[in-house]
Amino acid sequence: MESTYFNSGINKAKLGLHDEAIEDFEKAAWEDPENFEIQFNLGTAYLTIGEFEQAIVNLTRAIKISPKNSDAYGNRAVAKAAIGEDTESEKDKEEAIKFGANPDGINAVIDIVKDKRNGSDPFKNLS
Numbered sequence: 001m002e003s004t005y006f007n008s009g010i011n012k013a014k015l016g017l018h019d020e021a022i023e024d025f026e027k028a029a030w031e032d033p034e035n036f037e038i039q040f041n042l043g044t045a046y047l048t049i050g051e052f053e054q055a056i057v058n059l060t061r062a063i064k065i066s067p068k069n070s071d072a073y074g075n076r077a078v079a080k081a082a083i084g085e086d087t088e089s090e091k092d093k094e095e096a097i098k099f100g101a102n103p104d105g106i107n108a109v110i111d112i113v114k115d116k117r118n119g120s121d122p123f124k125n126l127s
Helices: 004-014 018-031 036-048 052-065 070-082 086-098 102-119
Strands: none
Touching: 004 018, 004 036, 018 036, 018 052, 036 052, 052 070, 070 086, 070 102, 086 102
């Protein structure tokens, strides 16, 4: 795949310019809507900026294109956990693990997201 927009989006994401990366990934998606890498990176960028519903949309598209990708399931599990869809998050987490995700890693990330969602402070009892 040779997409100027996609390559630009990757470079901007690496620099932490996620809003600008999203703009480029969106343009790349218009050019090639059935491209896994574009949909995955677009979903991941939305996840990074906290646009969880849109992240789920793009990660779902990525999963439809590549139904055995553990990273897409893992990222969608995180997005679903962030908005309180714990049952659906658990299903995605199980799929991610089935397709090769590290169980300890994905469980740790989802636990952090749930703690943040619930407003808990894991350090409050240390003082």
